[in-house]
Amino acid sequence: MNRRFITVLVFALVVSAIASVVLYRLISARVTATQPVPSTKIVVASRNLDIGTLVSSSDVTTSDFTGAPPAGSFRNVEDVVGRGVVSPIYSGEAVLDSRLAARGAGAGLAATIPPGMRAVAIRVNDVVGVSGFVLPGMRVDVLIDGVPPQGSPALGTLTKTILQNIEVLSAGPNIQRDAEGKPVSVGVVNLLVTPEQAETLSLASNETKIQLVLRNPLDKEIAKTPGTAVANLFNGGSGIGAAGVPRAAAAKPGAAAPRPARKASAPSPPQEKAAPPPPPPPITVEVYHGTKKSEAKFANQEANP
Secondary structure: OHHHHHHHHHHHHHHHHHHHHHHHHHHHHHHHHHOOOOEEEEEEEOOOEOOOOEOOHHHEEEEEEEOOOOOOEOOOHHHOOOOEEOOOEOOOOEOEHHHEOOOOOOOOOHHHOOOOOEEEEEEOOHHHHHHOOOOOOOEEEEEEEEOOOOOOOOOOOEEEEEEEEEEEEEEOOEOOOOOOOOOOOOOEEEEEEOHHHHHHHHHHHHHOEEEEEEEOOOOOOOOOOOOEEHHHHHHOOOOEOOOOOEHHHOOOOOOOOOOOOOOOOOOOOOOOOOOOOOOOOOEEEEEEEOOEEEEEEEOOOOOOO
């Protein structure tokens, strides 16, 4: 009797606990749904805004943003009107201060240049221009071809890398990538460089021939190249030595030095000929015919040298 009572009591307690939890969750959800969620009005783009666009009042609007507003957002439309776009802003996206140029900087290419940097226009050849592989945002190396002053005539034209990992700011009048990735024929590209690099590029474009080499944007390593010359194309060299001489033309380590020319010695005085040795005595042979005796003489051939 007591065991049955205890079992019923435990079962009732478990059921009541489960019912209490379910009821508590239902009431909490209803109360939360009835409470208003705080929101803030921020400025968002009413259409897609490309790089270089000058923001007007029709390009932006205000919208409710639930929760804490993002850092750098604006509350009033007047704060963004008249500023240039330096990074693409999509429709419905919050307009942030980092996506806009400083007030008074204007729009276009100049607004996309960061403080302390310069944009230098470089004329490209037909291969680079027509191929269209140099697009805004890509990274390139700058090579020059020319004859260095006081260079060795045996080297010929020298090719040297002068700048590496340079960002392409624009390709011709286009300052943003083509959405379809189609090549566009351009004759001039703008590179984003420092003031010192701008001086180097200006001098190189006037005195030498410039070639751009495309590189992986994730590759940040600066390669140390010795440069190469026309002479290396024919003698199998691997760059220019410290003295400006092709490496293949330099003496190989361990190679034997050329022998000096042997000086002509003075002619020796003529020597007197020695007198020939006397002829060897003949060989005498005695021949007997019965009681008669005779001698025969033969030349001694064995004694001759």
